[in-house]
Amino acid sequence: xxxxxxxxxxxxxxxxxxxxxSKTLQISEMIKKYEMDxxxxxxxxxxxxxxxxxxxxxxxxxxxxxxxxxxxxxxxxLIISNKVAYDDKVKVNTDLPTIEAKWIKxxxxxxxxxxxxxxxxxxxLDDFIDYFTECMIKLRGKKVIWIGDINxxxxxxxxxxxxxxxxxxxxxxxxxxxxxxxxxxxxxxxxTYSTIDVIITNCYSDFESSSVLPEQVGDHFSxxxxxxxxxxxxxxxxxxxxxxxxxxxxxxxxxxxxKLSPLLEICYIxxxxx
Numbered sequence: 001x002x003x004x005x006x007x008x009x010x011x012x013x014x015x016x017x018x019x020x021x022s023k024t025l026q027i028s029e030m031i032k033k034y035e036m037d038x039x040x041x042x043x044x045x046x047x048x049x050x051x052x053x054x055x056x057x058x059x060x061x062x063x064x065x066x067x068x069x070x071x072x073x074x075x076x077x078l079i080i081s082n083k084v085a086y087d088d089k090v091k092v093n094t095d096l097p098t099i100e101a102k103w104i105k106x107x108x109x110x111x112x113x114x115x116x117x118x119x120x121x122x123x124x125l126d127d128f129i130d131y132f133t134e135c136m137i138k139l140r141g142k143k144v145i146w147i148g149d150i151n152x153x154x155x156x157x158x159x160x161x162x163x164x165x166x167x168x169x170x171x172x173x174x175x176x177x178x179x180x181x182x183x184x185x186x187x188x189x190x191x192t193y194s195t196i197d198v199i200i201t202n203c204y205s206d207f208e209s210s211s212v213l214p215e216q217v218g219d220h221f222s223x224x225x226x227x228x229x230x231x232x233x234x235x236x237x238x239x240x241x242x243x244x245x246x247x248x249x250x251x252x253x254x255x256x257x258x259k260l261s262p263l264l265e266i267c268y269i270x271x272x273x274x
Contacts, residue, residue, distance in 0.1 A: 006208055007084075007106065007227040009113065010036040011147045013183075013197060015218035016045035023217060024056035027079075030215050031058055034224055035234055037081045038104075040115030042149045042197075044075040060235035064088055066102045068122070076100045076117040076148065083232035092135045098123040099131045101148075109229055111203070112139055116148035125152065125161050129168045136172040143203035144174075147223065154178070154195040174202050177210035182221050199225050 010030065017023030018041075031039055046055075046067045057063045060082045068074035080086060090103035090112060100123070101116040114135070118128045128150075136144065152161045154176055169176065182197035197220055199210055208226040215222045 003233045004230050005035060005233050007038075007111075007229045007231050008034060008036050008224065009038045009040070009145065009147060009227070010034060010213075010222060010224045011040040011042070011115070011197060011199070012215070012217045012222040013042040013117075013149045013220040015043045015220070018044060018046065018055045018057075019050065021056070026215065026217055028056075028058050030213070030222060031061070031079070031234070034213070036224070037084050037231055037234055038113065039079040040102075040147045041077045041079065042075075042115075042117040043073070044077050045073055046075055046077075064102050064104070066100055068100060069097065074100060074117060074119055074122060076102055076115050078102050078104060078113075078115045080104065081231075081234040083235055092138055094131050094134060096127050096131055098127055101131070106229070106231075110143045111227070111229065112142050112144045114144070114146045114148075116146060116150075118148070118150050118152075120151045125164060129164060132168055133171075136174075143206065144201065145203070145225070146174075146198070146200040147225070148198070149196055149220070150198050151196050154198065155181075155193075169200060172202060174200050175204050176200050177204060177207065177225065178212060178223060180212040180221075182212055182223065183219055184216075184221075185219050197221070197223055199223060203227075 014023050014027065027039070030036070044065060046065060048067065052063055052065060055063060057079060062080050062082060063077055064080065065077035066075060085107035086104040087107060088104050090105055092103055101114050103112065103114050105112050152165050154162065156162050177199045178195060178197065181193040181195055183194050185192050206228050208228050210225040213222040213224055
């Protein structure tokens with residue numbers, strides 16, 4: 001049985017919940033089911049009072065995070081299998097304070113992956129496009145993948161915001177690969193359908209697939225893309241201990257590590273490629 005597969009990258013807008021049980025179970029199950037090497041998270045809703053090592057992240061995975069500086073809302077991050085060699089010191093820093101993004105370079109490849117979140121009420125589209133342009137200029141000649149919630153509906157092709165974003169993508173030969181709805185929201189007695197979670201890339205020819213998953217976290221559906229680049233399968237899931245801090249006003253701090261007993265323990269066995 002081979003322990004090698006194509007690099008698999010996922011995304012979901014979780015709308016908080018990393019300090020509780022329900023959504024972290026969903027995330028862990030999704031990583032296991034789709035053998036994800038990298039999972040981009042949006043709206044992590046964390047702040048510097050919550051230590052990373054107190055979060056319910058699957059064993060043998062690392063969580064890189066970028067919290068929103070103005071409070072607990074927003075933020076983004078990447079959950080990465082320890083089998084994936086990467087560099088998180090990608091030099092694409094910006095002076096724009098409202099940019100929420102986390103970059104890595106997959107080692108032994110030319111792939112640069114950005115997990116990002118653009119909230120309409122926090123980051124102006126023009127600012128995001130400026131950041132996007134700055135990054136793509138710095139990464140000219142590289143294979144780049146942006147994955148996250150852009151909050152620009154890809155179905156409203158006549159809207160000004162769509163046209164602005166589309167123009168920026170075309171200037172760097174980038175394409176948006178997600179075609180189906182990614183969010184279903186209820187407004188009064190009506191449901192709205194939009195495609196605001198996206199995968200943007202200049203190396204679509206390297207993709208084996210790009211799709212919307214049936215898994216829904218909050219009112220967003222999750223995404224997955226598979227690249228034709230071989231990596232080791234994600235490691236076996238060891239026993240996972242879940243703590244629920246949702247009723248205590250937030251998670252423990254680095255100065256006050258958790259002292260609770262696990263509320264739930266699950267043992268996953270990785271079946272490998274069939």
